[in-house]
Amino acid sequence: MIEVQNLTKRYGDTVAVDRLSFTVRPGQVTGFLGPNGAGKSTTMRMMLGLDRPAAGRVLINGRPYDRLTEPLRWVGALLEATAVHRGRRAQDHLRWLARSNRIPKTRVREVLAMVGLESVARKRTKGFSLGMSQRLGIAAALLGDPPVLLFDEPLNGLDPEGIVWIRNLMKRLAAEGRTVFVSSHLMNEMALTADHLVVIGRGRLLADTTVAQFVAAHTRSFVRIRTPEPERMRDVLIAAGVTVAQAADGALEADGTDAATIGEIAAARRLIVHEVSTQTASLEEAFMRLTGDVVDYRAGYGAGGPQW
Numbered sequence: 001m002i003e004v005q006n007l008t009k010r011y012g013d014t015v016a017v018d019r020l021s022f023t024v025r026p027g028q029v030t031g032f033l034g035p036n037g038a039g040k041s042t043t044m045r046m047m048l049g050l051d052r053p054a055a056g057r058v059l060i061n062g063r064p065y066d067r068l069t070e071p072l073r074w075v076g077a078l079l080e081a082t083a084v085h086r087g088r089r090a091q092d093h094l095r096w097l098a099r100s101n102r103i104p105k106t107r108v109r110e111v112l113a114m115v116g117l118e119s120v121a122r123k124r125t126k127g128f129s130l131g132m133s134q135r136l137g138i139a140a141a142l143l144g145d146p147p148v149l150l151f152d153e154p155l156n157g158l159d160p161e162g163i164v165w166i167r168n169l170m171k172r173l174a175a176e177g178r179t180v181f182v183s184s185h186l187m188n189e190m191a192l193t194a195d196h197l198v199v200i201g202r203g204r205l206l207a208d209t210t211v212a213q214f215v216a217a218h219t220r221s222f223v224r225i226r227t228p229e230p231e232r233m234r235d236v237l238i239a240a241g242v243t244v245a246q247a248a249d250g251a252l253e254a255d256g257t258d259a260a261t262i263g264e265i266a267a268a269r270r271l272i273v274h275e276v277s278t279q280t281a282s283l284e285e286a287f288m289r290l291t292g293d294v295v296d297y298r299a300g301y302g303a304g305g306p307q308w
């Protein structure tokens, strides 16, 4: 579990993280979303003791990072700019990390196999592609078999096969009961991978909810109806108390109801329907809608402006 409590970080006049509080729970993948500059990387760096907060704290399984002995056994992390000594061989990099955390040398082979880098274990990392470097960073994160894992933009530089691989890896790690916290700009991927979302904007919490609830709260879902008798259908639906509008292509869009109800109303009136489908927006649309509001707030920020 990761507990973020009233966390604040300033860089000069910039408030990068602003009284942020949330809890990341084990057994699920939690996506960490926010527009550029929202404070995601800064938050993750504070989780790992790499940046010192101006106020507040982060607890990893009940303890601040600097109180964890052999921290790789408690939390594994892939940060955007994970530093690897470029002249070092992949296995030597991992052996050095393992030794510093009293992790047995045999674990190095295991994690290299887990990330598919066995064949280049003895290669120097300066020849590695971005995707290979990401895999090496993930191997390092897994080295201590930690209960908590942080990934900052782990999909950067990965090809489609690599993206599917990491999606499955994160799900598996969560299914094993670990806490998996991952930031990404790739909304479609997050929709497929994450169970829960923490969304921030300008360093503040905007949402802490499940993916499904987030999409439902920030988008409109409606039933689309195509029929050769749109006028009659509209009259029947209005008479049944359904709010209905006509789309540009002639289809009807009914709000505040579901496809089963529409189907039953149509059948009762012997109306022909060619389509009755539930239309739900994507995570990307929900995210744009929520964070678009943040940008609007920013533009209109004045005396007595919104305190979100």
Ligand SMILES: Nc1ncnc2c1ncn2[C@@H]1O[C@H](COP(=O)(O)OP(=O)(O)OP(=O)(O)O)[C@@H](O)[C@H]1O
Residues within 6 Å of the ligand: 011, 014, 015, 016, 034, 035, 036, 037, 038, 039, 040, 041, 042, 043
């Ligand atoms: N070392 C630093 N010095 C000064 N300002 C910084 C520093 N690191 C971050 N910031 C500022 O803090 C804010 C939050 O940045 P951060 O990198 O945490 O956001 P982010 O959500 O990770 O963004 P992105 O999605 O672009 O990676 C930004 O305004 C950024 O310019």
